[in-house]
Amino acid sequence: MGRYASVILLCFCLPLVANAERLASIYYHSSEDQPATITTSIRYCVDPDWLPYEAIRDGQHVGISSDYIQYIEAHSPLRFNLVPTTSWSETLSFLQTGRCDLTPLLNQTASREEYLRFSHVYFRSPNVLVSLKDQPFLQGFENIGSRTLAVPKGYRLDEYVQQYYPGVQTLEVDNEPEGLEAVLDKRASLFVGSMFSVNAYIQQTGFNHLKIAGWGGPEDELRVGVTAGSEELLPLINQVLDNVEELERIKIYQKWNNVAIIDETNYQLIYQVIAVTLLIVFLLLSRTYLVSQYNRRLTGKNEQLEALRQQLVTTNAELEFLSNHDPLTKLYNRHYFNRQITEDLRSETQDDSTCLIILDIDYFKQINDNLGHAMGDKILMELSHLLQQVVRETDVVARWGGEEFVILCRHTSLNAGTALCERITQVIAECHFSGEIKLTCSFGIAQLGDDEPMQSCFERADKALYQAKSLGRNRIYIDDSHN
Known part of the structure; x- marks a missing residue:
């Protein structure tokens, strides 16, 4: 069996031998008692200054990608040799000219596809x-x-x-x-x-x-990139990366994301003080003073560290809110609607109807041109508050962009959606907006069909809105083509 395994592995490695200029060396060994083993030495480059992802410090590869390189080496016959570079531009140049065979952490783009082939995505980052x-x-x-x-x-x-x-x-x-x-x-x-x-x-x-x-x-979708002609490495790299356990991914992330700098303690000074204290009793008081000073400095550093941690928590909370909400109206934004709501609909059964409403403020440009953008922003905030008051708690209201809003109504028929639009129209007519502005809106409505993608339903609602505006605005137009 040992000889048969050797033959199979030798056939697998022939393409690697053909690319000897890119792959530094291949070592082959077999015996009656031991199966064949293959070790491939691969030259690789990294971004020298992109922590915590990757960097070169004192000639050594550090960062998240360094741990993944070590993981691949531990779970495959591949071995890697770092080719140092001074910048990311130089790294890309080395890959294009064949001075490197691989880089462990980058995005796939059209320009890079000309000289690189890519693994599966194994790390994501906003x-x-x-x-x-x-x-x-x-x-x-x-x-x-x-x-x-x-x-x-x-x-x-x-x-x-x-x-x-x-x-x-x-x-x-x-x-x-x-x-x-x-x-x-x-x-x-x-x-x-x-x-x-x-x-x-x-x-x-x-x-x-x-x-x-x-x-x-x-967001960044980071992969391993190998040079054209070295594609034979990708199946093995993909297999190893796809099998990384979630606990190992979290461990690597936490190792390099928990960054906080506290100056190193001067242990030599402390040892000297302790040694002198053992010989001279008088220096015991000096030692006590030095220790108390050190504790105060350490307390100050810990307070700085806690302040940095609180700032990071606050910053992340602001980012999470900003990623899902419109900063002016505080309604959900397009990103939240596209990513979260669409995923929720896919996970639900479609036994009940879902209705999509798109509304647009009529002649909003005239408000901005005649009364200024500050007044326009105020009108948008007042209308957003009005919409939140009129819709049901289960309905989702989002600002799609400019003066355009989207309302997603679950368990709602076209008739019920039309009634909601009529109710909004009536409330808008009765509302006293800033600047005594008389506001009207146009509405487009569509009902999500069975197995219909949300994008298709949205396009039908958008066309209905266009029809409402073409017919004179301040009206409701229904697209029932999917019923």
Whole structure:
């Protein structure tokens, strides 16, 4: 059996031998009593300054990806050799030119697909906007306006901003710490980067006058990337990463996310004091004084650590609220509707009807143009409060964007949804809005069909809203095409 196993493993490894310029070495051994073993040495590069994810310190690979590299080595015949680089841009260059075979932690993008092949996603991380504390909170990239945004050069976020928000003025930096320092130096108004690395940087440096100011686009979906021609490594890497137990993932995350810096104790001084105290009784009083001083310093450090922890809790709570709510109206936002509500509907049975209502304020632009954006914001807040008062507790109201709102009504027929729109119309007509403004709204209604995706139902409701506006506004239009 030992010889047969050797033949099978040798056939499996032939593609690796063919790529000897990329894979440093392969060692093969078999005997009558021992099965064949294969060890493959792979050159890999990392981002040298992206803690807690990965970095190079004193020539050593540290961070979350270093633990995953060690885990792969412990559960596979693969062995890795670090090729140090000085920047993420240099790491990408090494991968393109074949000086590295693999990088353990990056996002998949269209440009990188030209020279890399990717494993399954094994780590996810949200991205955030960071600003000084005296700056306003922002929903996302669409509210940046004329502000300057610092973006790490070569990161996936750099490509994302250029593709989807070309009007945003950007300042390219070499890494995330340099981007945060650009905000502190006021060379940039905002920085976009990973929430975990931002928190680690704030805790280590004590720059607690930075704050999370908004949601930073799509979350990172981090993978292993191997160079084209080394795809034979991916099945084994995927198999190992897919089998990582959840407890091990949490252990790695907690190891590198619990970042707090306390100066090292001067043990040499304490030992000297203790030694002298044993010889000279008089120095006992000096020792007691020194110990009390040390305790006071330690208490001060612990208070600083607790303050940093409380700040992180507060920051995370603000981020969680900001990610799910509109900052002006305090209603749920589009992100919450798309992600949370759609998932809830998929998990429920569709024995009862679900009705979707989209409403839009008529001629809202005239309010902004004639009375100013401050009055427009006030009208949006008053209408949001009115909607929350009229709908049922089980209904979900969200601000979709601008002057457009969405109401999701579970266990509601088209007739009941129409009645709700009529009731809202009546309450709006009777309400005294600021500036004595007479407000009207147009409504589009659609009922979620059996096995119909929420996106399809939303498009039908949106078309119904368009029909209501085309017919003169201040009216309700029903799309019953799916009934």
